[in-house]
Amino acid sequence: MSCKVVLAQGISASYREELKNTIKTRNIRPKLVGFLANEDPAAAKYAEWTAKTCAETGVEFELRKCSRNDLEDKIIEANLDAGVHGIMVYYPVFGDRQDQYLQNVVDVSKDVEGLHHKYVYNMYHNIRFLDEAKTKKCIIPCTPLGLVKVMEYVGVYNGILPHGNRLHGRVVTIINRSEIVGRPLAALLANDGAKVYSVDINGIQEFHRGVGLQLKKHEVSETTLTVEDVLPLSDVVITGVPSPSYKVPSHLIRDGAVCINFSTYKNFDGDEIKKKAAIYVPAVGKVTVAMLERNLVRLYDYQAQDRAS
Ligand code: NAD
Known part of the structure:
Protein backbone atom coordinates (compact mmCIF):
# COMPACT_ATOMS: atom_id res chain seq x y z
CA MET A 1 0.00 0.00 0.00
CA SER A 2 1.51 3.31 -1.04
CA CYS A 3 -1.18 5.56 0.39
CA LYS A 4 0.07 8.60 2.30
CA VAL A 5 -2.04 9.45 5.35
CA VAL A 6 -1.92 13.20 5.99
CA LEU A 7 -3.03 14.47 9.40
CA ALA A 8 -4.72 17.81 10.15
CA GLN A 9 -2.14 18.48 12.87
CA GLY A 10 0.62 18.67 10.25
CA ILE A 11 -1.47 20.63 7.74
CA SER A 12 -2.42 23.26 10.34
CA ALA A 13 1.09 23.55 11.85
CA SER A 14 2.36 26.25 9.47
CA TYR A 15 -0.81 28.32 9.93
CA ARG A 16 -0.58 28.04 13.74
CA GLU A 17 3.10 29.01 13.61
CA GLU A 18 2.38 31.99 11.37
CA LEU A 19 -0.43 33.15 13.70
CA LYS A 20 1.79 32.79 16.73
CA ASN A 21 4.58 34.84 15.09
CA THR A 22 2.22 37.54 13.83
CA ILE A 23 0.61 37.97 17.25
CA LYS A 24 3.96 37.98 19.04
CA THR A 25 5.95 40.22 16.71
CA ARG A 26 3.14 42.76 16.33
CA ASN A 27 2.40 42.55 20.06
CA ILE A 28 -1.36 42.36 19.52
CA ARG A 29 -3.99 40.51 21.54
CA PRO A 30 -7.03 39.73 19.35
CA LYS A 31 -10.02 38.59 21.40
CA LEU A 32 -12.47 35.93 20.29
CA VAL A 33 -15.75 35.32 22.13
CA GLY A 34 -17.48 31.95 21.64
CA PHE A 35 -21.13 31.55 22.62
CA LEU A 36 -22.27 28.15 23.83
CA ALA A 37 -26.04 28.01 24.11
CA ASN A 38 -26.69 24.31 23.57
CA GLU A 39 -26.00 21.03 25.39
CA ASP A 40 -24.31 19.39 22.40
CA PRO A 41 -21.17 17.48 23.53
CA ALA A 42 -19.64 17.98 20.04
CA ALA A 43 -19.99 21.77 20.47
CA ALA A 44 -18.38 21.60 23.94
CA LYS A 45 -15.50 19.59 22.41
CA TYR A 46 -15.08 22.12 19.61
CA ALA A 47 -15.04 24.93 22.22
CA GLU A 48 -12.37 23.05 24.17
CA TRP A 49 -10.19 22.74 21.05
CA THR A 50 -10.70 26.40 20.20
CA ALA A 51 -9.58 27.40 23.70
CA LYS A 52 -6.50 25.16 23.45
CA THR A 53 -5.37 26.40 20.03
CA CYS A 54 -6.03 30.03 20.98
CA ALA A 55 -3.88 29.63 24.11
CA GLU A 56 -1.06 28.23 21.94
CA THR A 57 -1.14 31.05 19.40
CA GLY A 58 -1.74 33.99 21.76
CA VAL A 59 -5.39 34.71 20.92
CA GLU A 60 -7.54 35.63 23.93
CA PHE A 61 -10.53 33.30 23.92
CA GLU A 62 -13.55 33.68 26.18
CA LEU A 63 -16.31 31.09 26.24
CA ARG A 64 -19.65 32.64 27.23
CA LYS A 65 -22.40 30.19 28.16
CA CYS A 66 -25.99 31.38 28.09
CA SER A 67 -29.53 30.13 27.49
CA ARG A 68 -30.61 30.11 23.85
CA ASN A 69 -33.27 32.70 24.61
CA ASP A 70 -30.65 35.16 25.91
CA LEU A 71 -28.26 34.56 23.03
CA GLU A 72 -29.44 37.36 20.73
CA ASP A 73 -28.95 40.04 23.44
CA LYS A 74 -25.56 38.59 24.36
CA ILE A 75 -24.41 38.73 20.73
CA ILE A 76 -25.54 42.37 20.45
CA GLU A 77 -23.61 43.19 23.62
CA ALA A 78 -20.44 41.66 22.12
CA ASN A 79 -21.07 43.47 18.79
CA LEU A 80 -20.94 46.78 20.65
CA ASP A 81 -17.89 45.94 22.77
CA ALA A 82 -14.73 47.37 21.14
CA GLY A 83 -12.65 44.93 23.21
CA VAL A 84 -14.15 41.96 21.34
CA HIS A 85 -12.68 41.45 17.86
CA GLY A 86 -14.40 38.25 16.81
CA ILE A 87 -17.60 36.39 17.66
CA MET A 88 -18.60 32.79 17.02
CA VAL A 89 -21.62 30.74 18.02
CA TYR A 90 -21.67 26.98 18.45
CA TYR A 91 -24.53 25.79 16.25
CA PRO A 92 -27.10 24.28 16.21
CA VAL A 93 -28.89 26.47 18.78
CA PHE A 94 -32.54 26.30 17.73
CA GLY A 95 -31.82 23.97 14.80
CA ASP A 96 -34.09 25.87 12.44
CA ARG A 97 -34.31 29.20 10.58
CA GLN A 98 -33.78 31.07 13.84
CA ASP A 99 -30.14 29.94 13.66
CA GLN A 100 -29.87 31.62 10.27
CA TYR A 101 -31.33 34.78 11.81
CA LEU A 102 -28.72 34.65 14.61
CA GLN A 103 -25.93 34.27 12.04
CA ASN A 104 -26.97 37.67 10.72
CA VAL A 105 -27.19 39.26 14.18
CA VAL A 106 -23.42 38.83 14.53
CA ASP A 107 -21.90 42.08 13.20
CA VAL A 108 -20.28 41.54 9.82
CA SER A 109 -17.06 43.15 11.11
CA LYS A 110 -16.77 40.51 13.87
CA ASP A 111 -18.03 37.41 12.07
CA VAL A 112 -15.02 35.05 12.25
CA GLU A 113 -17.06 32.16 10.87
CA GLY A 114 -18.05 33.99 7.68
CA LEU A 115 -21.69 32.99 8.10
CA HIS A 116 -23.23 36.46 7.69
CA HIS A 117 -25.33 36.81 4.55
CA LYS A 118 -22.90 39.36 3.09
CA TYR A 119 -20.01 36.89 3.19
CA VAL A 120 -22.12 33.97 2.03
CA TYR A 121 -23.51 36.02 -0.90
CA ASN A 122 -20.04 37.25 -1.89
CA MET A 123 -18.68 33.71 -1.77
CA TYR A 124 -21.41 32.30 -4.03
CA HIS A 125 -20.94 35.22 -6.42
CA ASN A 126 -17.15 34.91 -6.47
CA ILE A 127 -16.74 38.45 -5.04
CA ARG A 128 -13.41 38.18 -3.25
CA PHE A 129 -13.01 41.65 -1.69
CA LEU A 130 -15.19 43.80 0.58
CA ASP A 131 -13.96 47.09 -0.87
CA GLU A 132 -13.34 48.48 -4.33
CA ALA A 133 -9.68 49.18 -3.56
CA LYS A 134 -9.32 45.42 -2.88
CA THR A 135 -7.64 45.92 0.51
CA LYS A 136 -10.07 43.78 2.51
CA LYS A 137 -10.54 40.14 1.55
CA CYS A 138 -13.94 38.62 2.26
CA ILE A 139 -14.17 36.21 5.18
CA ILE A 140 -14.77 32.64 4.01
CA PRO A 141 -16.57 30.10 6.24
CA CYS A 142 -13.97 28.20 8.30
CA THR A 143 -14.63 24.57 7.39
CA VAL A 287 -7.34 23.09 10.18
CA THR A 288 -10.83 24.56 10.73
CA VAL A 289 -9.78 26.07 14.08
CA ALA A 290 -6.62 27.52 12.50
CA MET A 291 -8.79 29.19 9.84
CA LEU A 292 -11.05 30.58 12.55
CA GLU A 293 -8.05 32.29 14.15
CA ARG A 294 -6.75 33.48 10.79
CA ASN A 295 -10.13 35.08 10.10
CA LEU A 296 -9.97 36.69 13.55
CA VAL A 297 -6.60 38.36 12.89
CA ARG A 298 -7.91 39.58 9.54
CA LEU A 299 -10.98 41.14 11.21
CA TYR A 300 -8.77 42.63 13.94
CA ASP A 301 -6.79 44.43 11.21
CA TYR A 302 -9.92 45.60 9.35
CA GLN A 303 -11.31 47.06 12.61
CA ALA A 304 -8.02 48.92 13.21
CA GLN A 305 -8.11 50.15 9.59
CA ASP A 306 -11.70 51.42 10.06
CA ARG A 307 -10.82 53.22 13.30
CA ALA A 308 -7.86 54.93 11.58
CA SER A 309 -9.90 56.17 8.59
P1 NAD B 1 -25.90 18.28 7.91
O1 NAD B 1 -26.73 17.25 8.59
O2 NAD B 1 -26.37 19.69 7.84
O3 NAD B 1 -25.68 17.82 6.37
C1 NAD B 1 -25.38 16.50 6.02
C2 NAD B 1 -25.30 16.39 4.49
O4 NAD B 1 -24.95 15.05 4.15
C3 NAD B 1 -26.59 16.71 3.77
O5 NAD B 1 -26.30 17.39 2.57
C4 NAD B 1 -27.16 15.32 3.47
O6 NAD B 1 -28.03 15.30 2.36
C5 NAD B 1 -25.89 14.55 3.20
N1 NAD B 1 -26.08 13.12 3.40
C6 NAD B 1 -26.51 12.48 4.52
N2 NAD B 1 -26.54 11.14 4.29
C7 NAD B 1 -26.12 10.95 3.03
C8 NAD B 1 -25.95 9.81 2.22
N3 NAD B 1 -26.20 8.58 2.67
N4 NAD B 1 -25.48 9.98 0.97
C9 NAD B 1 -25.22 11.20 0.49
N5 NAD B 1 -25.37 12.32 1.20
C10 NAD B 1 -25.83 12.20 2.45
O7 NAD B 1 -24.45 18.18 8.56
P2 NAD B 1 -23.18 19.21 8.50
O8 NAD B 1 -23.40 20.36 9.41
O9 NAD B 1 -22.80 19.48 7.10
O10 NAD B 1 -22.08 18.28 9.18
C11 NAD B 1 -21.71 17.06 8.58
C12 NAD B 1 -20.59 16.40 9.37
O11 NAD B 1 -19.44 17.23 9.31
C13 NAD B 1 -20.89 16.22 10.85
O12 NAD B 1 -20.31 15.01 11.27
C14 NAD B 1 -20.21 17.41 11.49
O13 NAD B 1 -19.87 17.18 12.84
C15 NAD B 1 -18.99 17.53 10.61
N6 NAD B 1 -18.42 18.88 10.59
C16 NAD B 1 -17.07 18.97 10.72
C17 NAD B 1 -16.45 20.19 10.70
C18 NAD B 1 -14.95 20.24 10.81
O14 NAD B 1 -14.35 21.30 10.81
N7 NAD B 1 -14.29 19.11 10.88
C19 NAD B 1 -17.18 21.36 10.57
C20 NAD B 1 -18.57 21.26 10.40
C21 NAD B 1 -19.16 20.00 10.39
Whole structure:
Protein backbone atom coordinates (compact mmCIF):
# COMPACT_ATOMS: atom_id res chain seq x y z
CA MET A 1 0.00 0.00 0.00
CA SER A 2 1.51 3.31 -1.04
CA CYS A 3 -1.18 5.56 0.39
CA LYS A 4 0.07 8.60 2.30
CA VAL A 5 -2.04 9.45 5.35
CA VAL A 6 -1.92 13.20 5.99
CA LEU A 7 -3.03 14.47 9.40
CA ALA A 8 -4.72 17.81 10.15
CA GLN A 9 -2.14 18.48 12.87
CA GLY A 10 0.62 18.67 10.25
CA ILE A 11 -1.47 20.63 7.74
CA SER A 12 -2.42 23.26 10.34
CA ALA A 13 1.09 23.55 11.85
CA SER A 14 2.36 26.25 9.47
CA TYR A 15 -0.81 28.32 9.93
CA ARG A 16 -0.58 28.04 13.74
CA GLU A 17 3.10 29.01 13.61
CA GLU A 18 2.38 31.99 11.37
CA LEU A 19 -0.43 33.15 13.70
CA LYS A 20 1.79 32.79 16.73
CA ASN A 21 4.58 34.84 15.09
CA THR A 22 2.22 37.54 13.83
CA ILE A 23 0.61 37.97 17.25
CA LYS A 24 3.96 37.98 19.04
CA THR A 25 5.95 40.22 16.71
CA ARG A 26 3.14 42.76 16.33
CA ASN A 27 2.40 42.55 20.06
CA ILE A 28 -1.36 42.36 19.52
CA ARG A 29 -3.99 40.51 21.54
CA PRO A 30 -7.03 39.73 19.35
CA LYS A 31 -10.02 38.59 21.40
CA LEU A 32 -12.47 35.93 20.29
CA VAL A 33 -15.75 35.32 22.13
CA GLY A 34 -17.48 31.95 21.64
CA PHE A 35 -21.13 31.55 22.62
CA LEU A 36 -22.27 28.15 23.83
CA ALA A 37 -26.04 28.01 24.11
CA ASN A 38 -26.69 24.31 23.57
CA GLU A 39 -26.00 21.03 25.39
CA ASP A 40 -24.31 19.39 22.40
CA PRO A 41 -21.17 17.48 23.53
CA ALA A 42 -19.64 17.98 20.04
CA ALA A 43 -19.99 21.77 20.47
CA ALA A 44 -18.38 21.60 23.94
CA LYS A 45 -15.50 19.59 22.41
CA TYR A 46 -15.08 22.12 19.61
CA ALA A 47 -15.04 24.93 22.22
CA GLU A 48 -12.37 23.05 24.17
CA TRP A 49 -10.19 22.74 21.05
CA THR A 50 -10.70 26.40 20.20
CA ALA A 51 -9.58 27.40 23.70
CA LYS A 52 -6.50 25.16 23.45
CA THR A 53 -5.37 26.40 20.03
CA CYS A 54 -6.03 30.03 20.98
CA ALA A 55 -3.88 29.63 24.11
CA GLU A 56 -1.06 28.23 21.94
CA THR A 57 -1.14 31.05 19.40
CA GLY A 58 -1.74 33.99 21.76
CA VAL A 59 -5.39 34.71 20.92
CA GLU A 60 -7.54 35.63 23.93
CA PHE A 61 -10.53 33.30 23.92
CA GLU A 62 -13.55 33.68 26.18
CA LEU A 63 -16.31 31.09 26.24
CA ARG A 64 -19.65 32.64 27.23
CA LYS A 65 -22.40 30.19 28.16
CA CYS A 66 -25.99 31.38 28.09
CA SER A 67 -29.53 30.13 27.49
CA ARG A 68 -30.61 30.11 23.85
CA ASN A 69 -33.27 32.70 24.61
CA ASP A 70 -30.65 35.16 25.91
CA LEU A 71 -28.26 34.56 23.03
CA GLU A 72 -29.44 37.36 20.73
CA ASP A 73 -28.95 40.04 23.44
CA LYS A 74 -25.56 38.59 24.36
CA ILE A 75 -24.41 38.73 20.73
CA ILE A 76 -25.54 42.37 20.45
CA GLU A 77 -23.61 43.19 23.62
CA ALA A 78 -20.44 41.66 22.12
CA ASN A 79 -21.07 43.47 18.79
CA LEU A 80 -20.94 46.78 20.65
CA ASP A 81 -17.89 45.94 22.77
CA ALA A 82 -14.73 47.37 21.14
CA GLY A 83 -12.65 44.93 23.21
CA VAL A 84 -14.15 41.96 21.34
CA HIS A 85 -12.68 41.45 17.86
CA GLY A 86 -14.40 38.25 16.81
CA ILE A 87 -17.60 36.39 17.66
CA MET A 88 -18.60 32.79 17.02
CA VAL A 89 -21.62 30.74 18.02
CA TYR A 90 -21.67 26.98 18.45
CA TYR A 91 -24.53 25.79 16.25
CA PRO A 92 -27.10 24.28 16.21
CA VAL A 93 -28.89 26.47 18.78
CA PHE A 94 -32.54 26.30 17.73
CA GLY A 95 -31.82 23.97 14.80
CA ASP A 96 -34.09 25.87 12.44
CA ARG A 97 -34.31 29.20 10.58
CA GLN A 98 -33.78 31.07 13.84
CA ASP A 99 -30.14 29.94 13.66
CA GLN A 100 -29.87 31.62 10.27
CA TYR A 101 -31.33 34.78 11.81
CA LEU A 102 -28.72 34.65 14.61
CA GLN A 103 -25.93 34.27 12.04
CA ASN A 104 -26.97 37.67 10.72
CA VAL A 105 -27.19 39.26 14.18
CA VAL A 106 -23.42 38.83 14.53
CA ASP A 107 -21.90 42.08 13.20
CA VAL A 108 -20.28 41.54 9.82
CA SER A 109 -17.06 43.15 11.11
CA LYS A 110 -16.77 40.51 13.87
CA ASP A 111 -18.03 37.41 12.07
CA VAL A 112 -15.02 35.05 12.25
CA GLU A 113 -17.06 32.16 10.87
CA GLY A 114 -18.05 33.99 7.68
CA LEU A 115 -21.69 32.99 8.10
CA HIS A 116 -23.23 36.46 7.69
CA HIS A 117 -25.33 36.81 4.55
CA LYS A 118 -22.90 39.36 3.09
CA TYR A 119 -20.01 36.89 3.19
CA VAL A 120 -22.12 33.97 2.03
CA TYR A 121 -23.51 36.02 -0.90
CA ASN A 122 -20.04 37.25 -1.89
CA MET A 123 -18.68 33.71 -1.77
CA TYR A 124 -21.41 32.30 -4.03
CA HIS A 125 -20.94 35.22 -6.42
CA ASN A 126 -17.15 34.91 -6.47
CA ILE A 127 -16.74 38.45 -5.04
CA ARG A 128 -13.41 38.18 -3.25
CA PHE A 129 -13.01 41.65 -1.69
CA LEU A 130 -15.19 43.80 0.58
CA ASP A 131 -13.96 47.09 -0.87
CA GLU A 132 -13.34 48.48 -4.33
CA ALA A 133 -9.68 49.18 -3.56
CA LYS A 134 -9.32 45.42 -2.88
CA THR A 135 -7.64 45.92 0.51
CA LYS A 136 -10.07 43.78 2.51
CA LYS A 137 -10.54 40.14 1.55
CA CYS A 138 -13.94 38.62 2.26
CA ILE A 139 -14.17 36.21 5.18
CA ILE A 140 -14.77 32.64 4.01
CA PRO A 141 -16.57 30.10 6.24
CA CYS A 142 -13.97 28.20 8.30
CA THR A 143 -14.63 24.57 7.39
CA PRO A 144 -14.91 25.10 3.60
CA LEU A 145 -11.83 27.35 3.79
CA GLY A 146 -10.00 24.70 5.85
CA LEU A 147 -10.82 22.11 3.18
CA VAL A 148 -9.41 24.41 0.47
CA LYS A 149 -6.20 24.67 2.54
CA VAL A 150 -6.07 20.87 2.87
CA MET A 151 -6.34 20.58 -0.91
CA GLU A 152 -3.59 23.17 -1.40
CA TYR A 153 -1.37 21.34 1.09
CA VAL A 154 -1.70 17.95 -0.61
CA GLY A 155 -1.07 19.46 -4.06
CA VAL A 156 -4.50 19.35 -5.67
CA TYR A 157 -4.22 23.06 -6.48
CA ASN A 158 -1.89 23.60 -9.45
CA GLY A 159 0.48 26.49 -8.59
CA ILE A 160 1.49 27.01 -12.24
CA LEU A 161 -2.01 28.28 -13.06
CA PRO A 162 -3.19 31.78 -12.06
CA HIS A 163 -5.00 32.27 -8.74
CA GLY A 164 -8.69 31.60 -9.21
CA ASN A 165 -8.11 28.92 -11.89
CA ARG A 166 -5.86 26.51 -10.01
CA LEU A 167 -8.35 23.63 -10.00
CA HIS A 168 -8.91 23.73 -13.78
CA GLY A 169 -9.22 20.14 -14.98
CA ARG A 170 -9.80 18.63 -11.52
CA VAL A 171 -12.91 16.57 -10.84
CA VAL A 172 -14.12 16.57 -7.23
CA THR A 173 -16.97 14.72 -5.58
CA ILE A 174 -18.33 16.17 -2.31
CA ILE A 175 -20.72 13.93 -0.38
CA ASN A 176 -22.63 16.51 1.73
CA ARG A 177 -24.54 19.58 0.53
CA SER A 178 -25.27 21.34 3.82
CA GLU A 179 -25.40 25.14 3.89
CA ILE A 180 -22.55 25.14 6.44
CA VAL A 181 -20.01 23.04 4.54
CA GLY A 182 -20.95 21.08 1.42
CA ARG A 183 -22.69 23.70 -0.74
CA PRO A 184 -20.26 26.56 0.00
CA LEU A 185 -17.34 24.17 -0.59
CA ALA A 186 -18.76 23.06 -3.95
CA ALA A 187 -19.10 26.73 -4.96
CA LEU A 188 -15.58 27.65 -3.82
CA LEU A 189 -13.96 24.75 -5.66
CA ALA A 190 -15.99 25.34 -8.81
CA ASN A 191 -15.14 29.07 -8.66
CA ASP A 192 -11.47 27.98 -8.54
CA GLY A 193 -12.01 25.97 -11.73
CA ALA A 194 -12.97 22.43 -10.64
CA LYS A 195 -15.84 20.36 -11.93
CA VAL A 196 -17.67 19.38 -8.75
CA TYR A 197 -20.22 16.63 -8.26
CA SER A 198 -22.18 17.65 -5.18
CA VAL A 199 -23.93 14.65 -3.66
CA ASP A 200 -26.68 14.76 -1.05
CA ILE A 201 -29.31 12.37 0.15
CA ASN A 202 -31.61 13.37 -2.75
CA GLY A 203 -29.25 13.33 -5.72
CA ILE A 204 -26.30 14.93 -7.49
CA GLN A 205 -25.73 18.44 -8.85
CA GLU A 206 -22.79 19.58 -10.98
CA PHE A 207 -21.00 22.86 -10.13
CA HIS A 208 -18.65 24.20 -12.82
CA ARG A 209 -17.47 27.26 -14.77
CA GLY A 210 -17.95 25.64 -18.16
CA VAL A 211 -15.48 24.33 -20.73
CA GLY A 212 -12.30 26.45 -20.70
CA LEU A 213 -13.62 28.24 -17.57
CA GLN A 214 -15.54 30.69 -19.75
CA LEU A 215 -17.83 31.68 -16.85
CA LYS A 216 -16.71 34.21 -14.19
CA LYS A 217 -18.53 32.36 -11.43
CA HIS A 218 -19.80 28.81 -11.18
CA GLU A 219 -23.15 27.62 -12.43
CA VAL A 220 -25.10 24.62 -11.18
CA SER A 221 -26.83 21.99 -13.27
CA GLU A 222 -28.91 18.99 -12.28
CA THR A 223 -27.63 15.58 -13.36
CA THR A 224 -29.07 12.10 -13.39
CA LEU A 225 -25.63 10.66 -12.59
CA THR A 226 -25.27 8.44 -9.53
CA VAL A 227 -22.51 7.96 -6.95
CA GLU A 228 -21.53 4.84 -8.92
CA ASP A 229 -20.96 7.07 -11.98
CA VAL A 230 -19.12 9.98 -10.37
CA LEU A 231 -16.73 8.33 -7.89
CA PRO A 232 -14.62 6.56 -10.57
CA LEU A 233 -14.29 9.93 -12.41
CA SER A 234 -13.10 11.88 -9.37
CA ASP A 235 -9.53 12.99 -8.63
CA VAL A 236 -10.69 14.05 -5.17
CA VAL A 237 -13.46 12.67 -2.93
CA ILE A 238 -14.51 14.74 0.09
CA THR A 239 -17.09 13.38 2.47
CA GLY A 240 -19.09 14.72 5.44
CA VAL A 241 -21.97 12.37 6.13
CA PRO A 242 -23.06 12.68 9.77
CA SER A 243 -23.68 8.96 10.32
CA PRO A 244 -21.55 6.20 11.91
CA SER A 245 -22.90 3.59 9.48
CA TYR A 246 -22.21 5.46 6.24
CA LYS A 247 -19.16 4.28 4.27
CA VAL A 248 -18.00 5.52 0.87
CA PRO A 249 -17.78 2.44 -1.39
CA SER A 250 -13.99 2.07 -1.65
CA HIS A 251 -14.15 -0.15 -4.75
CA LEU A 252 -15.55 2.82 -6.74
CA ILE A 253 -12.73 5.19 -5.81
CA ARG A 254 -10.29 5.93 -8.64
CA ASP A 255 -6.82 4.47 -8.16
CA GLY A 256 -4.60 7.29 -6.86
CA ALA A 257 -7.41 9.59 -5.74
CA VAL A 258 -7.18 12.09 -2.87
CA CYS A 259 -9.73 11.18 -0.17
CA ILE A 260 -10.70 13.63 2.59
CA ASN A 261 -13.17 13.10 5.44
CA PHE A 262 -14.60 16.02 7.44
CA SER A 263 -17.43 14.15 9.16
CA THR A 264 -17.08 13.43 12.87
CA TYR A 265 -17.58 9.81 11.80
CA LYS A 266 -15.18 7.79 9.69
CA ASN A 267 -16.90 7.85 6.29
CA PHE A 268 -14.05 5.88 4.68
CA ASP A 269 -13.10 2.35 5.68
CA GLY A 270 -9.49 3.13 6.71
CA ASP A 271 -7.97 -0.18 5.56
CA GLU A 272 -9.82 -0.36 2.26
CA ILE A 273 -9.27 3.26 1.26
CA LYS A 274 -5.53 2.97 1.82
CA LYS A 275 -5.45 0.28 -0.91
CA LYS A 276 -6.83 2.78 -3.47
CA ALA A 277 -6.09 6.36 -2.47
CA ALA A 278 -2.77 8.13 -3.06
CA ILE A 279 -3.55 10.52 -0.19
CA TYR A 280 -5.99 10.03 2.68
CA VAL A 281 -6.88 12.82 5.12
CA PRO A 282 -9.01 11.22 7.87
CA ALA A 283 -10.07 14.45 9.68
CA VAL A 284 -9.74 18.22 9.30
CA GLY A 285 -10.94 19.80 12.59
CA LYS A 286 -7.57 21.32 13.53
CA VAL A 287 -7.34 23.09 10.18
CA THR A 288 -10.83 24.56 10.73
CA VAL A 289 -9.78 26.07 14.08
CA ALA A 290 -6.62 27.52 12.50
CA MET A 291 -8.79 29.19 9.84
CA LEU A 292 -11.05 30.58 12.55
CA GLU A 293 -8.05 32.29 14.15
CA ARG A 294 -6.75 33.48 10.79
CA ASN A 295 -10.13 35.08 10.10
CA LEU A 296 -9.97 36.69 13.55
CA VAL A 297 -6.60 38.36 12.89
CA ARG A 298 -7.91 39.58 9.54
CA LEU A 299 -10.98 41.14 11.21
CA TYR A 300 -8.77 42.63 13.94
CA ASP A 301 -6.79 44.43 11.21
CA TYR A 302 -9.92 45.60 9.35
CA GLN A 303 -11.31 47.06 12.61
CA ALA A 304 -8.02 48.92 13.21
CA GLN A 305 -8.11 50.15 9.59
CA ASP A 306 -11.70 51.42 10.06
CA ARG A 307 -10.82 53.22 13.30
CA ALA A 308 -7.86 54.93 11.58
CA SER A 309 -9.90 56.17 8.59
P1 NAD B 1 -25.90 18.28 7.91
O1 NAD B 1 -26.73 17.25 8.59
O2 NAD B 1 -26.37 19.69 7.84
O3 NAD B 1 -25.68 17.82 6.37
C1 NAD B 1 -25.38 16.50 6.02
C2 NAD B 1 -25.30 16.39 4.49
O4 NAD B 1 -24.95 15.05 4.15
C3 NAD B 1 -26.59 16.71 3.77
O5 NAD B 1 -26.30 17.39 2.57
C4 NAD B 1 -27.16 15.32 3.47
O6 NAD B 1 -28.03 15.30 2.36
C5 NAD B 1 -25.89 14.55 3.20
N1 NAD B 1 -26.08 13.12 3.40
C6 NAD B 1 -26.51 12.48 4.52
N2 NAD B 1 -26.54 11.14 4.29
C7 NAD B 1 -26.12 10.95 3.03
C8 NAD B 1 -25.95 9.81 2.22
N3 NAD B 1 -26.20 8.58 2.67
N4 NAD B 1 -25.48 9.98 0.97
C9 NAD B 1 -25.22 11.20 0.49
N5 NAD B 1 -25.37 12.32 1.20
C10 NAD B 1 -25.83 12.20 2.45
O7 NAD B 1 -24.45 18.18 8.56
P2 NAD B 1 -23.18 19.21 8.50
O8 NAD B 1 -23.40 20.36 9.41
O9 NAD B 1 -22.80 19.48 7.10
O10 NAD B 1 -22.08 18.28 9.18
C11 NAD B 1 -21.71 17.06 8.58
C12 NAD B 1 -20.59 16.40 9.37
O11 NAD B 1 -19.44 17.23 9.31
C13 NAD B 1 -20.89 16.22 10.85
O12 NAD B 1 -20.31 15.01 11.27
C14 NAD B 1 -20.21 17.41 11.49
O13 NAD B 1 -19.87 17.18 12.84
C15 NAD B 1 -18.99 17.53 10.61
N6 NAD B 1 -18.42 18.88 10.59
C16 NAD B 1 -17.07 18.97 10.72
C17 NAD B 1 -16.45 20.19 10.70
C18 NAD B 1 -14.95 20.24 10.81
O14 NAD B 1 -14.35 21.30 10.81
N7 NAD B 1 -14.29 19.11 10.88
C19 NAD B 1 -17.18 21.36 10.57
C20 NAD B 1 -18.57 21.26 10.40
C21 NAD B 1 -19.16 20.00 10.39
